[in-house]
Amino acid sequence: MKRIIANLIQLQNVDTRLDELKLQKGDLPVLIEQTEEDLAEKQALLKELMEKRSKMESDRKMFEMEVEASRVQLKKYEEQLYQVKTNKEYDAISLEIDTKKLEIEGLDNKIIELLENQEAIEKEIEEVKQEIENIEKQLVEYRNELEEISELTKAEEDRLHQEREKIVAEIEPRLYAQYERIRKAKGGVAVAPVRRNACGGCFSQIPPQKIVEIRELNRIITCEYCGRILVWDESE
Numbered sequence: 001m002k003r004i005i006a007n008l009i010q011l012q013n014v015d016t017r018l019d020e021l022k023l024q025k026g027d028l029p030v031l032i033e034q035t036e037e038d039l040a041e042k043q044a045l046l047k048e049l050m051e052k053r054s055k056m057e058s059d060r061k062m063f064e065m066e067v068e069a070s071r072v073q074l075k076k077y078e079e080q081l082y083q084v085k086t087n088k089e090y091d092a093i094s095l096e097i098d099t100k101k102l103e104i105e106g107l108d109n110k111i112i113e114l115l116e117n118q119e120a121i122e123k124e125i126e127e128v129k130q131e132i133e134n135i136e137k138q139l140v141e142y143r144n145e146l147e148e149i150s151e152l153t154k155a156e157e158d159r160l161h162q163e164r165e166k167i168v169a170e171i172e173p174r175l176y177a178q179y180e181r182i183r184k185a186k187g188g189v190a191v192a193p194v195r196r197n198a199c200g201g202c203f204s205q206i207p208p209q210k211i212v213e214i215r216e217l218n219r220i221i222t223c224e225y226c227g228r229i230l231v232w233d234e235s236e
């Protein structure tokens with residue numbers, strides 16, 4: 001039991017130090033994550049806009065070809081108009097000419113509209129590209145900053161993680177799960193020393209009988225108020 005409790009104390013020390021190192025990095029890891037998400041979002045938007053633009057372009061080309069064909073047709077009708085022999089024929093061709101002219105006008109309007117839309121989307125694409133560039137710059141800055149901090153702490157962190165693995169391997173899985181659960185719920189502190197007859201985690205008084213038990217290290221004793229695992233502080 002002594003060994004189990006010693007392991008728990010050691011694990012808590014390692015985790016507390018790891019938390020301190022994590023704190024030194026501040027909100028950089030979160031910032032980086034958020035910035036990466038922003039970047040992915042903008043890149044998806046850019047892709048969408050570029051697809052829209054190429055659809056507009058192919059539509060416009062199609063309409064331009066249709067206009068071209070209609071103009072050729074119109075020219076033919078206009079030539080035919082000089083060769084007609086009857087009024088009926090004249091009326092029929094005149095009607096064809098009017099229809100073609102309307103058709104061309106309609107297509108021209110569509111082309112103009114597409115050109116205007118294309119201009120707007122072009123502007124939007126440029127804006128999004130600029131935004132992406134800015135986000136990428138910011139991301140590089142954040143990453144460099146984090147790397148600088150990490151370089152200072154990396155060796156220690158690696159050592160602590162190795163140490164942690166060794167300790168965890170020696171702790172019974174159920175007890176480890178309990179430790180992790182308390183740690184998560186109690187701001188990172190699962191193992192609290194007894195200080196001045198009180199829980200070092202929540203400062204609640206501990207009955208004398210319990211203190212004797214804690215000193216004897218015979219079983220895992222938790223604080224009845226905060227649930228933390230109580231251990232005897234040798235310096236007391």
Ligand SMILES: [Zn+2]
Nearest residue numbers: 199202223226
């Ligand atoms: Zn407590």
